Amino acid sequence: MLIVGDVLVSDELFERHFCCDLSQCHGQCCIEGDAGAPVAPDETAELSEYYPVYRKYMTKEGLAVVENGGEPFVFQHDEFQTPLLPGQGACAFVFYEDGIAKCAIEKAFENHEIPFRKPISCFLYPIRVSRVGKYVALNYHHWPICESACQHGDALAIPVYVFLKQPLIQMFGEKWYQELCDTIQLYQKEGIR
Numbered sequence: 001m002l003i004v005g006d007v008l009v010s011d012e013l014f015e016r017h018f019c020c021d022l023s024q025c026h027g028q029c030c031i032e033g034d035a036g037a038p039v040a041p042d043e044t045a046e047l048s049e050y051y052p053v054y055r056k057y058m059t060k061e062g063l064a065v066v067e068n069g070g071e072p073f074v075f076q077h078d079e080f081q082t083p084l085l086p087g088q089g090a091c092a093f094v095f096y097e098d099g100i101a102k103c104a105i106e107k108a109f110e111n112h113e114i115p116f117r118k119p120i121s122c123f124l125y126p127i128r129v130s131r132v133g134k135y136v137a138l139n140y141h142h143w144p145i146c147e148s149a150c151q152h153g154d155a156l157a158i159p160v161y162v163f164l165k166q167p168l169i170q171m172f173g174e175k176w177y178q179e180l181c182d183t184i185q186l187y188q189k190e191g192i193r
């Protein structure tokens, strides 16, 4: 583990490779699982504010879930989460394009209709964020459905922290990300933690 500022960084973030290959996994992370994606408290306002814009990309089933629940998020297990379709692991914001599961919120972002891409927990996947005392901890989450991303990442030699440069900068800033790169380089060259 490395410590960069107030952040604990698991070795797996620089020792493992990762690069999503949607042609292989078909975006399965959006339709599998037994809980919605974590939503940070300050993201609930954005999910609500931009719902009238991104709702046009959602399926009828997803719209019914949000509109019956009254909000585009739920509060479960002590945190806000994205809502799931009834009896399924699929996120209520999922729609399909050429057989690939995609995010309605991100679609509106990519079309420059809203300034919010999606919850940071989705953008950062497979990094999971937790709190350890005064530190924020970043760990790699193993999920067999992402095996193709591990193989693709190995083929391209892209470490997890490089693949997730954009969301890491969004969460911690450019300066922190540069410090992360320098710390990893120093460790890999000289073994200094």
Ligand code: SF4
Residues within 6 Å of the ligand: 019, 020, 021, 022, 025, 026, 027, 028, 029, 030, 125, 126, 145, 146, 147, 148, 149
């Ligand atoms: S996180 Fe995993 S399931 Fe989701 S797009 Fe990437 S490889 Fe596919």
